[in-house]
Amino acid sequence: MPRSLIHVLAWPLLGVFLIALPHVLSFSQQEILAYLVFNVLLVASYRLLTLTGEWSLGHVVIMGVGAYGSALYTKHFGVPVPVSMLLGAGTAALIAMVLSYPLFRMKGFYFLIGSFAAGEIIRLLWKRYREPFGGPKGLKRIDPMPDIDIGIWSFDFFEPVSYYYFALAVVAVCLWIMWRIERSPVGLTFHAVHWQDNLAESAGVNVRAYRTLAFVIASGFAGLSGALMAHYIGTINPTSFDVEQMVFVLTWAIVGGTATFYGPILGCVVLTILNEIVLREMGFEQMRPMIYGLVMILSVLFLPKGLESIVQRLVGRKPAPGALAEPTRMEDRA
């Protein structure tokens, strides 16, 4: 089949697959599917940040800023949930903008540690102040997404399938925007800032401004994923956004690979299915941490360019033009 035809058919087929998917899953798998969609947005936004060469340890906390922001806007100001989600995302972007001033005085490993410290400060503020953040217990009974009736369709967003469709639509739009950004001159400049920052600077590129831009945009999307999560689960607390969660995001990105747009998404999907469905279904409920860790070690040893390299070999193509970079790995930064 001609490659162009495959390309034309791929997106509609993917769309049909994603729409049909929840109907072949069990109830608990539908729940996991909904969380998977939030996490896809989170990890995709993380890759956008890494395009400029900086790896952050505060991305999950920024996700939490969006979650807390959105929850508080609905709780205290009565803002409708969809609007509060956008405001939460905006708040995350705004906080990222503020953090960028001290953080982008650093690079590489120092930025990594600085981002961790900044994230911990935010997290500890949530724990410290019961008003308005709820202290260690966090926020509970966060307003859910209101049910919607559109003609013959009725969406009860307590149900995972309804929320999945809602989140899928939101995340699809976000991924499209991120993909467009990466393919735009701005995205190419992000790559240039990563791989040839001195050259880019000599050509008149404001390297720091572009790093800040990537950080802010990525944080906005991370904040939106947090908001989607908060209004579904109905509760958030500082532990939901601690460094252990960040390790997951890093793992998804590392195992999936970051040379392509889909690499981290692939990592997130495969590892989540492995951890939450396959191992549980196989009866390895309490051995999952050990097996999951083993899989990660094996993938780093035997798939150093990530799961995306398997896909590339299967379809026989190199990373897309927008992804000029070799796989961006933590060890490269050291």
Next chain:
Amino acid sequence: MIAKFFQKGVSRRKFLGTTASAAGLGLVGSTLPKRAFAADKTVKVGFLAPLTGPVAAWGKPGLDGCEIWAEWVNDAGGLEIGGETYAVEFVGYDNEYDPAKARAGATKLIREDGVKFIMMLGGDTWAGVERVADQTGMLFSTLLPSDLGPETTTLIAPAEVHPVYNVTGVEWMAEQHPDLKTAVICAQDDALGLPSVATYLAAFEAAGIEMQQEPLLFDPATTDFAPVVTKLISDNPDIVCLDTCYADYVHPIVEQLFQQGYEGQIISCTADFYDQMVEKTSKEFMEGFIFQFPDFDDPELNKDFINFKDPNKFFEVYNERHPGEWGAVSWEYASIMDLWAAAAQKAGSVEPDAVLEAMTADGSGKHAFGDADWWGEDLFGIDHALVGNWPVVRIEDGKARIMAYKSIPEWYDKHGELLKKHMADFGQMWNQRG
């Protein structure tokens, strides 16, 4: 976030001793193997608690205890309910103390496994499950009554009224050692530590014991407890209170108290795996350590008013199967099952609403440590906590021994306002949450 994994506290689970091997040997699959019995039907009960991760010590031993409970019930022919005989089967789901996973787990247990009752540790995870409970009407239990509120109509706290029972330890200690006049307290700054701090402060105040310092709240990520302990004992207090710290904190704090030469009284909510603490310090140092959770081989548990069936045998079987893993929750979930089974038999049904109605109808119930009352509106906004006597335990010659049973309601009748004041100061009253 859906994910938490191996990074989370592998070292912390060292207190479970044989985590990996135990998982490999006995815990592959958390449902009970089906046994041969005369039962007509099987009723499934959900066990939705952390089975891995740093909080696993308050989940996994409970499931192990439940498996023994079910085995005994099923071997005896099952439960006679409404003219039919039911075998009991537990279906476990590891929520990793994550609200999102707890929600997914509750959905699975209710909608896929068809359970009739779900036992939880509670805490952060209850918040993730609350809407599922609202929508389905499923009966849930929690070990943490701070989850209760006027709207949690299908949630019960029938085993432990944490942290209110901690008042009994302080009361007994003050009666026995009136010379102890000053105290300090430390706790992790989280949802478990804070209400317990409020309770201990009320209990100390009621007993006329003066606090030397403000409560020392440390971050749950703390690993070096030397500076914590140095500050704690800097004024040479008569009593060091370890609040409701996780085992991961109690052990290093006690080691530090030993190494830094503290010679006063220690009181704590729990002392899980205390034999390891005795090994790390000394019998002499641990002598007189007061806490609230007995070993079930204690002869005091054979008294007539104890409702837990054959506690000594239960302890023996548990330790044969899971040596070194006996902890505070090993018996609690099983004791909840005693209450549930009695209520189901009384109702003649396993349906959640009928069982709840039968359980709470006359305002009293048979708690593991004696007859008790459904109580809590004052503190939790709803009378869904089963409160009665609670044991005070002391380590003597390296072994935990029950010293007395003290009445929680009697203490509350005298000092309830004090408790409410301290709870309110820490934002822990039901109407101050979230």
